[in-house]
Amino acid sequence: MVPLAPTPEVPLVEMRDISIAFGGIRAVDDASIDLYPGEVVALLGHNGAGKSTLIKILSGAYKRDTGTILVNGEEVAINSPRDAKKYGIETIYQTLALADNVDAAANLFLGRELMTSWGTLDDVAMEAEARKVMGRLNPRFQRFKDPVARLSGGQRQSVAIARAILFNARILIMDEPTAALGPQETAQVGELVKQLKSEGIGIFLISHDIHDVFDLADRVCVMKNGQVVGTAKTTEVTQDEVLGMIILGKCPPGAIPGPGAMKAAA
């Protein structure tokens, strides 16, 4: 894959020729995608197109069958969620992946707990950090003592987002992060995305909201049946053209076609 942008820098992440199959289904088929620092790349596609599966390979949740992953131009071995976090890859999963029976702070620090000098959990310090980061996302949120099962869908989503930004991610994966949020909270996440972007963080954003995508993303990458239809700068394609890519797999002139592009036009 040749990087789309003429920028001389190396991409933050590059996934090359990634494939994975579940049973007989090729959920992701020879997909390639890249992401530069301070860039938002939106991943689009119909339900079951393979978006979540592709980014779960990057976050270490699934092991790819074939393909390579590069971070800062160097090939890396990502075989577990821990590996991904080591490279600064943080993920907001579509399913949120929260432990429902423990509170927000425990979820934020799950797997990376703050410890006291005695080697015990420092719950108070974790709650203090949780209050700070939640204050940034959702200042109204006060239910720090409740297990997250008792929170509303939007509040749970805020907790999942907070967990991803808590550990200074360099690469952020957001799988439909605003699906359950109210308009005000959605706007807040939009602001957050812009702010993180200005800090040089690269973001993969999966969304079905094409307006949001054009508002936030620098590039779009469309998937269909596990394959990449094409990749385009949002300034060089229209919303209708992107819809055509999603629904028909038709790659417009402003986009770089991938293996999944409809061949008829050629």
Add this chain to the structure above:
Amino acid sequence: MTDTTTTPVDRARASDLGPFARFLKATELDVRMLGMVSALVIIWVGLHILSGGLFLTPRNLWNLSVQSASVAIMATGMVLVIVTRNIDLSVGSILGFCGMVMGVMQAQWLPQVFGIPLGSPWLWILALCSGLLVGAAIGALHGYVIAYMGVPAFIVTLGGLLIWRGGAWWLTSGQTVAPMDETYRLMGGGPQGSIGATWSWIVGLIACVGVVWMLRSDRVQRQRFHFPLRPLWAEAFLGAVACAVILGAVWIANSYGWPIGIVRRYMQENAIVPPEGGLFIAHGIAIPVLMAIAVGIVMTFLTRRTRFGRYVFAIGGNPEAAALAGIATRWVTMKIFMLMGLLAAVGAAISSARLNASTNALGTLDELLVIAAAVIGGTSLAGGAGTVLGAMLGALLMQSLQSGMVLLGIDTPLQNIIVGFVLVLAVWLDTMYRKRV
């Protein structure tokens, strides 16, 4: 409290609550735990009345504490097993097998094969250690098959139930091993296996100091980060109740004197002239009860204050999320079963010491008592919820029912019917409670 932001907060306002709810909020007491304690009190008082004043006596309560110890210890481990959506049906058989290992070690192998003289302290130390080791190893084996080979815990431990019971028989071809080492037997309680009045008071006072210190350090921690604090009266109330319970329990244990025969023999052996009105020697807290309390404290610490405990609950709440958070879920599962095996071995030491023998049937059906204790104590079979203290109270409740019915002269079949009924009733009540919250 120091938080002065003007953003409206999304929580119920304190003024909307009734006085009892306000009391609960201020003390942060767990309603389910209060319910358990009330159930226990009701059962105790009920049995006391029905038995014509035989139940709430120092002697009966002391016996109750000793009888509950082994099941209570195992129930603390069962909490972790059930919290992670597993089950362990093999604890009774592991207990039997480990009891047999410890018995055979001290009565046959160590003296006969290794030439350690009878009465040597090495006898009980090595026997106990080997039993604990065997218990942990059996648990580790179960855990490995469950976590890494993917066989459901129900099946693995059902197999374990048969295998280790059979193994216990095999160790001695079914023969009972007796008697046990003198020192080893102290773990079974009895007049010698209790720490006496003075030490009991000392233990009680240390416990009170510990409670106050914990309440204080918790408060200091919260002050450090400007978090909402409990009102002072609530702190004082909690501290006072805890200390009263501790000292009350010590007082009861100290009110139960040695039987006259043993006192007489003790006076003869130590050449004591009997004072007027006879000599009263208090039992004090029994050693198996101290062991159970120690296990309870360690297990509570483990579940509440360590990474391991946090991971156990996270896995129970959402195994997939725990794995995505980078937790080595299989290793944690294996460790839980290892711990369960170890605790079953501790139970074995207490049971065999109390019986002064290792029999092939030791611990038969204990798995059911242990599971029932954990479940009555609020451990959810759906996973993710449960407390060590609740499970220990559950064990005490089960034992209270059983001893109480013996006291009332109810025959065994009816006892079983009542225990089974209470188990279902308790879990139904808990389910109703969970739905409402």
